[in-house]
Amino acid sequence: MHYLIYVSSASYLLEDAELKDILGKSRTNNAMVDVTGMLLYKNGSFMQVLEGEADTVTKTFARISEDKRHSGIIVLCEEKAESRIFQGWSMGFQTLTPGDVKDIPEFAEFKNGRFTDPSIVENPHVAVKLLKTFYQ
Numbered sequence: 682m683h684y685l686i687y688v689s690s691a692s693y694l695l696e697d698a699e700l701k702d703i704l705g706k707s708r709t710n711n712a713m714v715d716v717t718g719m720l721l722y723k724n725g726s727f728m729q730v731l732e733g734e735a736d737t738v739t740k741t742f743a744r745i746s747e748d749k750r751h752s753g754i755i756v757l758c759e760e761k762a763e764s765r766i767f768q769g770w771s772m773g774f775q776t777l778t779p780g781d782v783k784d785i786p787e788f789a790e791f792k793n794g795r796f797t798d799p800s801i802v803e804n805p806h807v808a809v810k811l812l813k814t815f816y817q
Contacts, residue, residue, distance in 0.1 A: 683735035684718075684766075685742055685759040686808050688796040689751040691725040700776065703750070707772040716741050717767040719812050723777040726795035727751055730812050732765050753797060757805040766813060775815045785814065 695703075700722060707720065716733040729745070731738045746754055767773060775781075794800075801807050 682732060682762045682764060683738050683760070684730055684732040684762050685738050686728070686730045686757045686805065686812070687742070687754055688726060688728045688757060688801065688808070689754040690795065690797055691722075691727065691751050692749060694725050695722070695750065697776075699750075700774070704772060704774045709771075710744075711741070711771040714741065717765050717770050717772075719767050719770065719773040719775075719815065721775050721777055721796065721812065721815060724795050726797050728796040728801075728808060728812065730767070730809075732762065732767060735761075755797060755802055757802065757808050773815070777815075781815075782811075785811075 704720065711717065711731075714733065714737050716731055716737055718729060718731045721728040731741055731745075733741070796808075801811075
């Protein structure tokens with residue numbers, strides 16, 4: 682098993698309908714290739730984890746990287762894993778507000794910021810914890 686976590690900046694603020702469209706297509710595409718994961722959106726930025734076989738994750742990420750709705754992609758970590766964290770989720774999704782992270786101490790510095798904030802980019806373990814928090 683393999684996973685990859687990245688952050689990026691939206692090219693523009695996306696409306697709920699666009700986010701639902703992204704989610705629907707992600708779920709369909711990921712289910713066909715056995716990729717699971719979670720997508721978070723906050724203040725015009727994305728954080729996503731993809732998990733599956735290494736080749737498949739690499740190809741899925743390459744396709745996502747070509748999407749013009751985001752730029753400034755930063756891979757936070759890419760590693761082997763013993764098992765899936767997001768088992769059964771072709772793609773989980775959450776739009777975050779500052780209130781969603783206000784009670785989580787690790788996110789105090791970033792709560793009004795974006796996922797591309799240095800407090801996350803320089804500490805990938807924070808991204809893993811955030812993704813797991815909203816999975817549970």
